[in-house]
Amino acid sequence: MAEAAKSFYVDHFCCPVCLEVLKDPVTIPCGHTYCMDCISNVWADVDQNGVYSCPQCREAFSSKPALNKNIIFAEMIEKLKITSDQTTHEKQYSSEVVNLECDSCTGTKNPAVKFCLQCLASFCELHLQPHFESPAFMKHTLVQASSQMQKNICQHHVRLLDIYCHDDHQCICYMCMLDSHKDHKTSSVESERIKNQKTLEGTKTQWQQMIDQREEGLQELSRAVTSFKSFTQAAEDDTERILTELMSFIKERFSKVKELIKTHERRELSRADELRFRINQELTDLRTNTAGIEELLATTDDIVFMRKYNLLQAFPAYKDLSSITYHPCESSGTISLSAQGVCILYLFSYEHLCCAASRAEDQRRFSALFL
Structure with missing residues (x-):
């Protein structure tokens, strides 16, 4: 089924330019769909003569069409990829589980x-019956037979690795505890798994809260950027509007004010981009680590759990994101004062030149220039 799904989206969601599965699919006016980068590169060569056409049907367009994302295609490709990845993971997992033979059978196993x-030892259905019928076996613990169980047995003492050594951070057997791990701090694997599982669940909850905070922060940041723009x-x-009536020397000051606005905009948008990048990076890390925790929490084998848990103990430190401290509009007063300063300069220049004029003829000339 996974192969069929893969073949389906390769055949039906293939870009005609690069002949691969569509990436960022966009649809042009004639109805054909391409990768955003592919169609942009094709049309980049014709930007000078202004003739744009579809690489498939050759339909020409008088102006460069807008490239709108094909949301339906993008969602279908993403879902099919997820299905394919899940099936691949299941195949990899099933390949690790090898059927064991019954240790009690003679002849054909x-x-x-x-x-x-x-x-x-491993038992088939027939030789497993004494564990259900004989009181001597009633307290024995039975688990699913798999090749993984062989890794849970101590190779030196042929005993179950049901003890966890805190000093060496590894699972050991009872004889190891009395021998090479003597005087080490130990506890049962089961109890240690329960304790560490609670820690992981707490970490997962905390990281989920951080994810929610950062998603809310991104929304707030987007609103702030929109408002600032x-x-x-x-x-x-x-x-x-104010500076259209000024003389050439006033226009120079207008250019400075405009440049001040642009500089401020670039600086604030740069800050917003940096903040957005950091939040997205932390979101990616948190989601990846949370997925790893979920996979570990789904592990039924205590020993495998403890081995993988030791690899996950070095969690990165994240600061609590309670709010977004991004308020670019607070500097609006500076820009408004700059604009008002130009107006004041205009009025001052007009009054100063008119008063300094010795003749009514000069006053009329200055009035014509400024008003």
């Missing part, structure tokens, strides 16, 4: 269905 943690556009429009 029957497949084992259970493994006894006390007997340290609207403000800078309004400030620029007001400044242009």
